[in-house]
Amino acid sequence: MEVKINFSRKRIRTIGARMVGDTMHINAPAGIPQERLQRVIDKFKIRFEKRKLRQELNKTPETLQEIARRLNRQYFSVKLEIKSIEYSVHQDRIFGLCNHRTKNIKISYRLKEMPDWVRNYVIIHELAHIIEHNHGENFWNIVNRYSLSERARGYLLAKGLESNESEKDVED
Ligand SMILES: [Zn+2]
16 A cells, blocks of 8 residues: 655644545644654554455445345245344454344454355354344254354364354343
8 A cells, every 4th residue: 555645734733544546645744753653654554454355345245145145045944134244344253243133244354265164154153143142052953954063163263263252242
């Protein structure tokens, strides 16, 4: 990413940034310490890169939705209502999140690079949370309808991805 810095005499405290194509334009106060400027630029870089990644991942959100619809038909006798399902760039360790109240599902961006059968497991896992909020016996009975569940769990564990253990946070 190219960075162009404009030192402004008018701006006193704030540093502004915007993307024009692949170039980041920084507007910084004149006389700002180099170290502080670099720190802020690095933060903007991360933010813009994450935004770009998110846009790319979700360019075809209907694809993830289509997969979810297919798995819904295949593994859930009752047709589950899904409000939305999309990739999240904020989930580095958590493979999926399901808010069973709003029926919004978020899948870690890391799944995009993993085999389909692992991604399918994650989607089934999150769909099952619409019915069973916790990881109880009923929950695993549903998830294990998918024959590759056990293997997928091992795969995800090896990659350092955990299931969402904070479902109680969205339970109320
Ligand atoms: Zn779970």
